[in-house]
Amino acid sequence: MAKQSKNEKMENIVSLAKRRGFIYPGSDVYGGLSGTWDYGPLGVTLKRNIMNLWWKMFVEDREDMFGVDAAILMNQKVWQASGHVDTFVDPLCEDTLNHRRFRTDHILKDAGVDAEGMTMAQMDEAIETNGIKSPDGNPLSKSRTFNMMFETHVGATHDERSVSYLRPETAQGIFTNYKNVVDSFYPDLPFGLAQQGKAFRNEISPRDFIFRSREFEQMEIEYFVDPGEWEASFDALLKDIYAYLEALGLPLENIHELEVPAEDRAHYSKRTIDIEYDFPIGKEELLGLAYRTDFDLGNIQRVGGRGMEYTIKGTNTKFIPHVIEPSFGVERALMAVLSAAYTEDEVNGEKRVVMKFPEHLAPVKYAVSPLLKNKPELVEKAREVYSILKKKHGAVMWDDNGNIGKRYRRQDEIGTPYCVVIDFDTLEDDTVTIRYRDTTEQTRCSISELR
Numbered sequence: 001m002a003k004q005s006k007n008e009k010m011e012n013i014v015s016l017a018k019r020r021g022f023i024y025p026g027s028d029v030y031g032g033l034s035g036t037w038d039y040g041p042l043g044v045t046l047k048r049n050i051m052n053l054w055w056k057m058f059v060e061d062r063e064d065m066f067g068v069d070a071a072i073l074m075n076q077k078v079w080q081a082s083g084h085v086d087t088f089v090d091p092l093c094e095d096t097l098n099h100r101r102f103r104t105d106h107i108l109k110d111a112g113v114d115a116e117g118m119t120m121a122q123m124d125e126a127i128e129t130n131g132i133k134s135p136d137g138n139p140l141s142k143s144r145t146f147n148m149m150f151e152t153h154v155g156a157t158h159d160e161r162s163v164s165y166l167r168p169e170t171a172q173g174i175f176t177n178y179k180n181v182v183d184s185f186y187p188d189l190p191f192g193l194a195q196q197g198k199a200f201r202n203e204i205s206p207r208d209f210i211f212r213s214r215e216f217e218q219m220e221i222e223y224f225v226d227p228g229e230w231e232a233s234f235d236a237l238l239k240d241i242y243a244y245l246e247a248l249g250l251p252l253e254n255i256h257e258l259e260v261p262a263e264d265r266a267h268y269s270k271r272t273i274d275i276e277y278d279f280p281i282g283k284e285e286l287l288g289l290a291y292r293t294d295f296d297l298g299n300i301q302r303v304g305g306r307g308m309e310y311t312i313k314g315t316n317t318k319f320i321p322h323v324i325e326p327s328f329g330v331e332r333a334l335m336a337v338l339s340a341a342y343t344e345d346e347v348n349g350e351k352r353v354v355m356k357f358p359e360h361l362a363p364v365k366y367a368v369s370p371l372l373k374n375k376p377e378l379v380e381k382a383r384e385v386y387s388i389l390k391k392k393h394g395a396v397m398w399d400d401n402g403n404i405g406k407r408y409r410r411q412d413e414i415g416t417p418y419c420v421v422i423d424f425d426t427l428e429d430d431t432v433t434i435r436y437r438d439t440t441e442q443t444r445c446s447i448s449e450l451r
């Protein structure tokens, strides 16, 4: 098969995602809303499977993790104390003629200049010395900072005191509940609190499909440790991250670790490893693992006035625990899963597109079809098989649309591992054909075996 370019692969995935009911552009019928995406019937299941697997591996299967689900709207003091009000900013520059706005580091990156570690003044200088223009060919303004939090007001008055924000990370809802969980469960250190949920960032230039969205989901853990022992937990969590990425079916050779240099780390971090992935758009950040020290609990104690110290049981030893934070973005995990699964091959001389999802992630596990939909005896028998599988697996699709070849192609495109076909032999001997997605091989098995 001719090798496709990376952009072509991305475009094919975006188009398949829309055509087959995984992901649609947000508010499409009204002309769209940039940076927002809606999940269709298959997308919502795939996304849930990715999130549920994470919850199982990081929370349910472990003794040292506790789940929480905090409110999205929080007291404005949370974001003042965390530093987001002052420092959660991106550099923004403007086309001086048509006033379109861009992220300065993205403008540089698109022009082949790596802006990692540059100050805003250095970025402006790089634009000037390289003669970089806006995508519309016009001169660019000097940069200024732009805060990415979506501001809103809570209650009927619109004044400074009613200001709140749509949370830009789920982490703060974990920190604000740290003491509640300690008081309810008395966990021994080290232990973690985990949360999944929406986060919002007013990205200057959302792009690359769901990779950089304005509304997205995070799966975050704040893992509380004795400050003298943070390194062991950091290393252990890094291993756990790899186990999860393997369970997502992501090839190890596409996963890379970036030790983030001090000048590029978030204001709260003493060590950060970005896990990068070879997406079709290039090597980009998939998730982060950061050592946040006692920055957040220390801030809560200082600004909120509540004691955040942990007392080691049976002793007088007290300290504010330090924190290791694995922070996953669901959309990025989903985009990695889609790109790892997307495969083009040839079957009997015909091009085929197949999504080779790991079986436990596939939104549909079985498709059940009568060979001919106008033969009531086949339909009746197929309905019987469908009910058996549906009761057992839930994620089973009835498919009698078009001829059998077309059904197979459609099921390949949505990544269904098994197609079960009921034909005239079924009526004689109670066996069905099972057709395997990855090999296209077909075998017969009895209905009782399916049971």
Ligand code: GAP
Binding pocket: 168, 169, 170, 171, 201, 203, 210, 211, 212, 213, 214, 216, 218, 220, 285, 286, 287, 288, 325, 327, 328, 329, 330, 331, 332
């Ligand atoms: N609590 C730490 C934190 O939020 P971050 O590196 O800003 O750290 C963590 O974000 C993860 O959230 C990223 O690695 C990425 O997976 C995801 N993420 C961040 N911004 C995103 C966006 N605009 N669209 C989609 N995912 C995003």
